[in-house]
Amino acid sequence: MDSGVEVNTFVIPKLVVIGVGLIGGSLALALKRAGAVGRVVGVGRSAASLARAVELGVIDESAPLEEALRDASIVVLCAPVAQTFNILHALEPHLQPGTIVTDAGSTKGDVIVAAKTALGDKVVQFVPAHPIAGREVSGVDAALPDLYDGKRVVLCPLQENLPPDVSTVQRMWEVAGAVCHVMPAVQHDAMFAAVSHLPHLLAFALVAQVVNAEDSEAKLAFAGSGFRDTTRIAASSPEMWRDICIGNRTALLREITTYQAVLAHLKTQVEQSNGDALEKFFRRASDARHAWGARQASVQCPPDADET
Template sequence: MKKIVIFGVGLIGGSVALALKKAQPTLGSLSIVGVGRNPASLAQALQLGVIDAGVDSSSAQLKTALADADVILIAAPVAQTAGILASIKPHLNRHTLVTDAGSTKGDVLACALSILAEQAHQFVGGHPIAGAEKSGVGAASADLFVGKNVVLTPTEQTQAETLARATHFWHSCGAKVSHMPAQAHDRIFAAVSHLPHLLAFALVDDIANRANAAELFGFAASGFRDFTRIAGSHPEMWRDISLANKEALLQELTAYQTELALLKTLLENEDGAGLEALFSRASLARNAWSDKKI
């Protein structure tokens, strides 16, 4: 790898840049070009040494940068993927690997197939599972992906060499890499990530809209803090994820509504044994998961 172009130099894009720079002794000489909508954040990325050059997404320099890139990484909010792929396509060298870091993969893959067309086999979608409660390049870290999972979502058309290059790219950032179809990815993350985000947003909104919200927040403590941490996440990003993964997320919401109705019935019936059984199953599963993870 000699030249990497990164669309969106925020927490994720910036951390990839820093991780690759850290791995440079192994990877050899490397030039990282950042592309973004916001000149101020590109200037910040340049000043922090995260990127070697910053170009505006509508500039002529972008054409040159794209033409000889080894890897193009899209690390912008997922709703921008189509526009970015369209801007890449006219300049896409047939040796360039295109990958992304979006939280949903079915919609991104559909964009790549339609927009990159006969060059779609150069694209492999990716999702780094790394915390993102802070955002912006100022929060970027070379170690963000170390030991974390990155899920790649190749298709039957993806060539083995392309997948190997995408795998190597993320391995160079320190990540563990696994592969699965985009649809399977989206179903899994609807359950373990997207649904919990929506549930946390809903709880905080429910409380914030009340006349006595200040009093309620005044007595909220550590359990509330942890439960609602993800409700502090980026609204635009989560709007995009929700819409992009609509079908799987609606299924999850329906399943959760069923579970909640069951719990409510147990409580209405004062079924202590039933409540304790549900809480015990959850508590055992949660603590077993936690013991394994940490």
Template sequence: MSAFSFNKLVIFGVGLIGGSLARALRERNGAMGRVIGVGRRAHSVARALELGVIDASATLDDEAALAAALEGADLVLLAAPVAQTQALLERIAPHLEPQTIVTDAGSTKGDVIAAARAALGARIGQFVPGHPIAGRESSGVEAALPDLYVGRNVVLCPLEENAPEAVERIAAMWRATGAVIGQMPAAQHDRVFASVSHLPHVLSFALVDQILATPDAELKFSFAAGGFRDFTRIAASSPEMWRDVCLANRPALLAELDAYTEVLAKLRAAIDAGDGDALETVFARSRAAREAWQERGGKRAGGAAAGVAPAVGNDAADAAPGK
């Protein structure tokens, strides 16, 4: 592919996600544009500057530096926690030039879009919502890698107000990192990730918490084995992040949780009634689907249903872009 070129990329929140984008564009793509990192305070971008991940930095404390950072920018990435989206965009808005395209890396989209509409008003067309499905156990700019996005999915959720060229420009930026680009409406995005990522986290936290509430918790933990270990691995995730995700994706998550509770109620009834056939039917169907998923390496078999590019990365939908 030909190199992706840009003039000035401003990254708000230079951690794993933002730092890896900067490194990918320069080290993999050879792009020569300037990368400016913006943090809440000087020390939060100092390390990125030291490591050479960014060319210059600015802080939100300093209005003049913020204005200078955004001057002449063609691209802006929001890679701070999603809860900060509206406040960040309100700070950016006064300095937002007409040619600048803003995108984000939040793991929920409905709430981010609402925040962007509130902050940008009529200029919402300049905001192209995105979600790179990539992450590692570690976080922070030290963990940033030039190849973090290779083969990973980036989902874009274009708005009606977005010019096709703006969407394509953000897609091209991510493609230059080695990512595979998919598109879907924000509501579908939020439903998909509520189902395969957010709900499992809630269920896993809930199991550990339920055991803790029982008098023989210690005994139970002492006999917990491989199934428990796998099932609860995600219960070691960040409480703050998952609190935010649960609240940010509330409607979709509640819908999935309710549907799940219904499935559980049916299984409970089958167990209570001693209905082995019903249990075996569900378990067998579930196993077949899980095995089919595993066999294709967690990928879709191909095709482009719903206009989504084939998923490739399969081990990081749960990571916290922007954290």
């Protein structure tokens, strides 16, 4: 600006998005909306999808990895988590000093192991992150500039990271509309195993049980809104959830084991027709769910969000 006063002091001169789908595409659109990005370069395996992203104005151009990395300010990995090692391994020889790499994976412990192995000393440039947002539709056509508005992003900085790099990644997400939280990767993974990964596994299992029953047609015909809501997330991407289950294996197994114990306890109370114990158990859960629901009512939580 000619006045010498910069209104938006945060601008990413060159943003590289690896995997331009819902998550990466929405980030690019949000940063463009904020006037916080110079050039957005997309990298991906599908030429058609990249061409579509250019057509939609989500990215300015696509380029091969090596070319895209040249003078890149920030590189955001938005490909499936299971591809993290291969992508970082391919990226490492071309990664220049001063470029920050970050990701958007739903699990963090496994991503960090992959990053340390693939990047070696250059892992200092890698700031792990997880935006808690999504939709039930995927692909670049589903990308929205306001996907992250008011949503949470968890940052799990490494002990190797430089504080200014962590701040830059945090600032990027804030400018895109999100609210950032910093926590250790182990806490992130334990938390999401409990409130997201286990619920998904339980929903997949419940649908499988009904579908595999001999009288599945009759059961599905009479299934109502309780079944509908408890199983909504069982419509999620099989590949993505395969990767999350394996990526967050340790924490998820801990939660499954706990759940098995809780379910076994309930089963015993049903077997013994222990009405008092069942009512007490249900009341504690019901009260807690009511209180949580009331708290959430004031928080943005769109019905189509499929956060991981």
